[in-house]
Amino acid sequence: MTAVALPAVLGGDPVITAATDPAWPEVGGVESAILAEITDGGQWVGYANHPAKWRAVLEQVVADTTGYRYGVGQPNGTLAIASGLRAQLFARGSSWAEGRDQVLVADLTHASAHHGVTLGVAAQLGRAPRLVPVPAKLDATMDEDVVASYLASHAERVLAVVPATMYGNFGAIDRFAALGREHDVVVHHDNALGGAARYDGAGAPTASLSGQGGGKAAPSCEGGLTLTDDPELAALLRADTDCGTGPGRLDPIPYAEVGPMMAGNQRMGEQPAALLLVQWLRALHARLVMRENRRLIRSLVADPRLFPEPVLWNPPPDAEYPPFFALYLSCTEALESSLGLTPKDLRVTLAAEGVWAEAGFTPTHLDPAWRQWAAGLDLPYEQSARVVERAVFVHTKFLRDPRFPDVLGEILRRVVAHRDRLRGIGEGRPEPVW
Numbered sequence: 001m002t003a004v005a006l007p008a009v010l011g012g013d014p015v016i017t018a019a020t021d022p023a024w025p026e027v028g029g030v031e032s033a034i035l036a037e038i039t040d041g042g043q044w045v046g047y048a049n050h051p052a053k054w055r056a057v058l059e060q061v062v063a064d065t066t067g068y069r070y071g072v073g074q075p076n077g078t079l080a081i082a083s084g085l086r087a088q089l090f091a092r093g094s095s096w097a098e099g100r101d102q103v104l105v106a107d108l109t110h111a112s113a114h115h116g117v118t119l120g121v122a123a124q125l126g127r128a129p130r131l132v133p134v135p136a137k138l139d140a141t142m143d144e145d146v147v148a149s150y151l152a153s154h155a156e157r158v159l160a161v162v163p164a165t166m167y168g169n170f171g172a173i174d175r176f177a178a179l180g181r182e183h184d185v186v187v188h189h190d191n192a193l194g195g196a197a198r199y200d201g202a203g204a205p206t207a208s209l210s211g212q213g214g215g216k217a218a219p220s221c222e223g224g225l226t227l228t229d230d231p232e233l234a235a236l237l238r239a240d241t242d243c244g245t246g247p248g249r250l251d252p253i254p255y256a257e258v259g260p261m262m263a264g265n266q267r268m269g270e271q272p273a274a275l276l277l278v279q280w281l282r283a284l285h286a287r288l289v290m291r292e293n294r295r296l297i298r299s300l301v302a303d304p305r306l307f308p309e310p311v312l313w314n315p316p317p318d319a320e321y322p323p324f325f326a327l328y329l330s331c332t333e334a335l336e337s338s339l340g341l342t343p344k345d346l347r348v349t350l351a352a353e354g355v356w357a358e359a360g361f362t363p364t365h366l367d368p369a370w371r372q373w374a375a376g377l378d379l380p381y382e383q384s385a386r387v388v389e390r391a392v393f394v395h396t397k398f399l400r401d402p403r404f405p406d407v408l409g410e411i412l413r414r415v416v417a418h419r420d421r422l423r424g425i426g427e428g429r430p431e432p433v434w
């Protein structure tokens with residue numbers, strides 16, 4: 001008999017209770033007050049000669065905290081991807097785009113984000129791109145070596161490369177940016193899952209963020225931003241969202257006349273801007289807790305007193321404030337060989353304890369709605385598939401909770417102590433999804 005409590009999936013009391021379940025989203029009086037001020041003030045949107053106040057504040061705060069000079073509010077992260085690509089294509093002109101039709105996208109991502117890529121290219125060039133899903137590395141981000149060798153042979157067919165922040169890592173954004181310069185192709189960084197994290201290297205010419213609810217780093221309602229260091233691209237981005245009108249004199253982007261463009265109509269309203277701003281400020285605190293939690297969890301899973309051989313792996317953080325959309329743990333082979341458990345056994349066990357743990361996004365090459373884009377490409381997708389098979393992907397609300405490293409430690413001790421009874425527990429049960 002062991003003194004360690006029985007896992008909840010075997011009939012024990014769950015580690016997470018109503019009292020210890022982290023609040024999500026974290027909200028307070030500031031959100032209500034700022035929304036009421038805007039509602040009562042009557043200016044719910046800004047443009048041209050009616051400058052947007054809260055959108056302008058949000059854009060400056062987000063640009064500063066992410067290390068970019070300019071931000072442009074957008075309705076969501078998908079349209080923010082479209083806007084970044086569009087502005088870069090517009091700036092290059094139509095003759096550069098002749099003979100090019102391909103966009104290299106992340107295989108392991110939220111596949112609906114590819115819609116933003118398609119929209120951005122189609123709006124600017126009047127034709128849809130051919131998407132090329134690029135396999136992921138074990139840290140779940142786009143494989144830069146695959147991109148380098150693809151560009152070495154096919155760069156003249158490529159319009160753009162769109163790497164994505166994924167599961168707590170930025171990936172090789174500086175390398176993608178350098179490859180874009182070397183091969184003269186557009187690079188846009190889909191940083192929807194980056195939130196208030198800050199990339200320390202040289203960024204892509206444009207990047208985009210999302211502020212939509214769910215597990216995002218800064219949940220608000222629909223909302224997003226496009227970021228850039230380049231004042232000319234910033235002016236184009238503003239004109240694109242604001243029906244063709246470039247930045248005015250009270251805009252954080254330097255004043256510029258923008259020539260005629262087939263502009264979109266995707267302004268961010270004052271209420272989503274203000275809500276995202278307050279959530280962003282909360283995320284500045286969350287990123288400190290998350291950074292510390294990630295350090296504690298990395299030492300927990302490497303502790304030989306818990307696991308004689310490490311059965312879980314967390315990718316090394318690649319920034320001072322790494323992205324915190326989720327905690328990503330990958331099951332090593334030792335999970336099977338030393339504990340006799342499968343990744344699904346572990347996900348099911350964690351879910352029963354009240355932890356929102358799942359396998360994560362389906363890669364594009366396995367997604368029934370999108371997999372046709374990978375068909376016929378001579379690219380190695382085994383690693384992308386492996387990430388999902390072996391992932392334990394824990395919702396951001398846990399990673400932000402200072403109690404979570406202890407909670408996880410308790411659950412993992414239960415797993416080790418009762419491993420014989422947990423063997424095969426995942427079989428015949430549905431995959432946990434939140």
Ligand SMILES: Cc1ncc(COP(=O)(O)O)c(C=O)c1O
Nearest residue numbers: 076077078109110113192210212
């Ligand atoms: C990687 C990634 N990119 C882009 C998006 C799109 O963001 P939004 O939902 O704000 O349109 C998402 C949404 O979940 C995402 O996960």
